[in-house]
Amino acid sequence: MSELQIVDLHVNVNGKEILKGVNLTVRQGEVHALMGPNGTGKSTLAYTLMGHPNYEVTQGEVWFKGQNILELEADQRAHLGLFLAFQYPVAIPGVSVANFLRAAINARRKAENPEDKGIPIPEFRKQLKKVMDTLRMDHSFAGRYLNDGFSGGEKKRAEVLQMAMLKPEIAIMDETDSGLDIDALRIVAEGVNTLRGPDLGVLVITHYQRILNYIKPDIVHIMLDGRIVESGGPDLALHLEEHGYDWLKNKVEVIA
Amino acid sequence: MATPVIVTRKRRESEVELNRFPFTEKDLPGFEQADEVPAFLREYRFKGWNLFQTIPMPTTNDEAWRRTDLRGLRASELTLRAELPKRQVKPPRNLLKPLVGKKHGGQIILVPTYQTIHQVSDEWQKQGMIFTDFRTAQKEHAEWLSNTMGQIVRPEEGKFAALATAFAEDGVLVYIPRGVRLKEPLHSVIWSPGTRLARFTRLLIWVDDDAELTFVHEVASPDQQDGQSFHAGIVEIHVGKGSHLTFVEMQSWGRDVWNFTHERARVDRDGTLDWIFGSVGSQLTKTFMEIDLVGEGATGKMSGFYFTNGNQHLDHDTQQNHFAPHTTSDLLFKGALQDRSRSVWQGMIYVAPGAQKTDGYQANRNLTLSPHARADSIPGLEIMADDVRCTHGATVGKVDEEQLFYLLSRGISRKEAIRLIVEGFFEPIMERVPYGGVRQRFRTAIKQKIG
Ligand SMILES: Nc1ncnc2c1ncn2[C@@H]1O[C@H](COP(=O)(O)OP(=O)(O)O)[C@@H](O)[C@H]1O
Ligand SMILES: [Mg+2]
Numbered sequence: 001m002s003e004l005q006i007v008d009l010h011v012n013v014n015g016k017e018i019l020k021g022v023n024l025t026v027r028q029g030e031v032h033a034l035m036g037p038n039g040t041g042k043s044t045l046a047y048t049l050m051g052h053p054n055y056e057v058t059q060g061e062v063w064f065k066g067q068n069i070l071e072l073e074a075d076q077r078a079h080l081g082l083f084l085a086f087q088y089p090v091a092i093p094g095v096s097v098a099n100f101l102r103a104a105i106n107a108r109r110k111a112e113n114p115e116d117k118g119i120p121i122p123e124f125r126k127q128l129k130k131v132m133d134t135l136r137m138d139h140s141f142a143g144r145y146l147n148d149g150f151s152g153g154e155k156k157r158a159e160v161l162q163m164a165m166l167k168p169e170i171a172i173m174d175e176t177d178s179g180l181d182i183d184a185l186r187i188v189a190e191g192v193n194t195l196r197g198p199d200l201g202v203l204v205i206t207h208y209q210r211i212l213n214y215i216k217p218d219i220v221h222i223m224l225d226g227r228i229v230e231s232g233g234p235d236l237a238l239h240l241e242e243h244g245y246d247w248l249k250n251k252v253e254v255i256a
Numbered sequence: 257m258a259t260p261v262i263v264t265r266k267r268r269e270s271e272v273e274l275n276r277f278p279f280t281e282k283d284l285p286g287f288e289q290a291d292e293v294p295a296f297l298r299e300y301r302f303k304g305w306n307l308f309q310t311i312p313m314p315t316t317n318d319e320a321w322r323r324t325d326l327r328g329l330r331a332s333e334l335t336l337r338a339e340l341p342k343r344q345v346k347p348p349r350n351l352l353k354p355l356v357g358k359k360h361g362g363q364i365i366l367v368p369t370y371q372t373i374h375q376v377s378d379e380w381q382k383q384g385m386i387f388t389d390f391r392t393a394q395k396e397h398a399e400w401l402s403n404t405m406g407q408i409v410r411p412e413e414g415k416f417a418a419l420a421t422a423f424a425e426d427g428v429l430v431y432i433p434r435g436v437r438l439k440e441p442l443h444s445v446i447w448s449p450g451t452r453l454a455r456f457t458r459l460l461i462w463v464d465d466d467a468e469l470t471f472v473h474e475v476a477s478p479d480q481q482d483g484q485s486f487h488a489g490i491v492e493i494h495v496g497k498g499s500h501l502t503f504v505e506m507q508s509w510g511r512d513v514w515n516f517t518h519e520r521a522r523v524d525r526d527g528t529l530d531w532i533f534g535s536v537g538s539q540l541t542k543t544f545m546e547i548d549l550v551g552e553g554a555t556g557k558m559s560g561f562y563f564t565n566g567n568q569h570l571d572h573d574t575q576q577n578h579f580a581p582h583t584t585s586d587l588l589f590k591g592a593l594q595d596r597s598r599s600v601w602q603g604m605i606y607v608a609p610g611a612q613k614t615d616g617y618q619a620n621r622n623l624t625l626s627p628h629a630r631a632d633s634i635p636g637l638e639i640m641a642d643d644v645r646c647t648h649g650a651t652v653g654k655v656d657e658e659q660l661f662y663l664l665s666r667g668i669s670r671k672e673a674i675r676l677i678v679e680g681f682f683e684p685i686m687e688r689v690p691y692g693g694v695r696q697r698f699r700t701a702i703k704q705k706i707g
Contacts, residue, residue, distance in 0.1 A: 092662070103676060145683075
């Protein structure tokens with residue numbers, strides 16, 4: 001059983017401290033929700049965990065599978081089984097979804113076994129079709145250029161498609177719900193739910209309670225101003241919906 | 257930044273000597289055995305030779321050569337006949353692979369033993385088609401040659417056009433008679449190994465009215481370790497009224513080659529030309545590529561890619577000439593650069609007086625993969641008519657860090673990620689390539705470059 005353990009994480013962006021000591025542990029098999037208003041540092045946490053070069057860690061550690069992953073490159077973190085569904089997925093013109101996915105799967109296989117010859121194409125196609133069916137995506141999607149000209153909903157679905165194909169152990173989903181209408185949200189949530197199980201830990205980042213009706217979290221955390229100020233059961237999300245963040249404001253001041 | 261040091265504007269004598277070609281009149285093909293060369297051709301070669309002697313070596317003071325410096329060319333060390341290691345005589349197998357499965361209209365492979373491998377279907381020959389090499393054409397199609405050759409690219413156009421006029425014996429000629437629509441593509445390969453070799457080629461594609469052709473032409477040589485070698489070539493294309501030509505060109509010269517070509521296509525009324533080229537080889541290249549739209553309703557499309565590494569220097573100079581009304585041109589060149597390599601694209605859309613209702617477009621996109629690589633992109637418009645639409649765009653950019661991170665986050669290595677991004681970058685050109693086999697050839701060239 002692996003877990004992602006974030007210990008006292010401080011992160012600067014452009015010299016300004018954004019994360020001010022985050023502590024959080026996500027185990028395989030658990031679903032955590034991370035909530036908080038815009039600009040509190042949720043995406044900063046997500047990018048930092050994945051290893052984006054613009055995020056400067058000034059203090060703290062992140063442990064995964066016995067390693068402090070802050071010392072690893074992003075691709076090495078992915079090989080360990082970490083995945084980030086981007087809030088703003090990046091377009092790669094000219095590279096088809098299928099080609100890209102095959103490259104990603106093969107990269108991970110090769111990292112596990114340098115002798116690996118890559119996934120056989122028929123097997124790859126079969127898997128891809130199956131996942132596209134669960135996400136109710138047309139098969140022609142595989143031939144489109146990655147995120148290039150995709151609608152907001154298509155981009156989010158493509159993130160979940162990648163997650164399903166790459167089978168991570170810990171997945172961070174950064175606002176995968178934003179910009180989705182209710183039908184799309186349901187499809188995406190169903191897709192995530194089919195992946196749920198003892199082998200997958202998920203950190204669902206959102207600032208709406210809405211998605212949590214579909215992806216039921218085990219634990220809910222609230223982030224304000226670069227810190228987790230409250231953690232609790234699923235009820236916490238409902239409480240938040242009803243009362244907003246104001247009741248937590250004094251917590252920030254107390255810590256700060 | 258290194259401080260530029262300008263010692264003197266005058267070139268040293270030794271430099272000038274090194275830059276001088278060692279050939280004489282006696283070296284001209286057919287000089288000794290005059291009866292082996294048709295009289296018109298002999299005369300034409302002499303004309304080229306005389307022009308070559310009078311036209312000075314281009315310098316960076318000449319507008320077209322401002323960014324391409326020839327002072328490093330050790331022309332004096334070049335030879336017309338090179339000793340060849342046996343293993344180099346035969347072209348590598350991948351060059352000989354058919355490009356379109358079994359459906360070849362014909363293939364010509366020129367190898368240095370002057371043996372030519374021809375495969376042309378009899379059926380087409382019966383219809384009057386010519387698809388042959390230049391040496392054979394001199395004997396068998398002399399009259400046709402005298403009526404067509406040299407009309408489109410003239411030896412006066414430059415020192416290297418003159419030189420190629422004088423010396424070119426290797427070459428491929430195609431004639432598609434009026435009304436013949438060839439469905440299967442023709443393919444030619446010029447394989448020309450040789451240390452310090454000066455090679456000259458000529459390509460003539462003549463598609464008569466209401467005809468159709470797809471033609472794939474490749475030039476290649478192995479990298480030679482010692483010294484520089486040289487190529488000067490002329491490409492002439494005629495697309496007749498209502499005809500269609502798809503012309504695919506692949507330049508894979510060895511890294512020792514200094515490569516100079518003059519290429520021009522003339523498109524007549526309602527003719528369409530789809531010109532696609534890839535350029536990955538040579539040490540230095542200066543290529544003039546032009547489309548002359550001479551008949552109303554003519555269309556010329558040019559799509560090209562170049563991919564450089566090491567200290568390569570590739571300079572492509574394009575011209576889209578709208579000489580008639582209602583003509584359309586569309587150019588897309590994409591280049592990627594590694595290491596300390598350099599590229600120049602200089603493009604001009606010219607609209608002649610009276611060429612109304614023309615539509616001209618040009619775009620050049622560059623991706624520099626190293627901080628030491630440099631791409632110069634110089635678009636240009638010269639418009640002498642008032643009712644036209646001409647647009648252009650030129651960009652030079654680096655690999656996008658966010659794209660890179662996105663791919664890395666999926667477990668793809670940096671190197672592989674760059675390969676994907678570069679392949680994706682070139683994909684719009686690949687989409688314009690008509691056959692899977694040709695696309696594969698282009699893609700392989702790109703893969704090999706990334707290493
Ligand atoms: N790449 C960046 N450049 C500059 N500022 C950034 C960058 N990323 C985040 N920030 C700043 O950090 C703060 C937290 O942003 P973010 O992590 O995106 O919040 P959230 O995801 O919770 O909305 C904001 O004030 C934002 O402006
Ligand atoms: Mg965010």
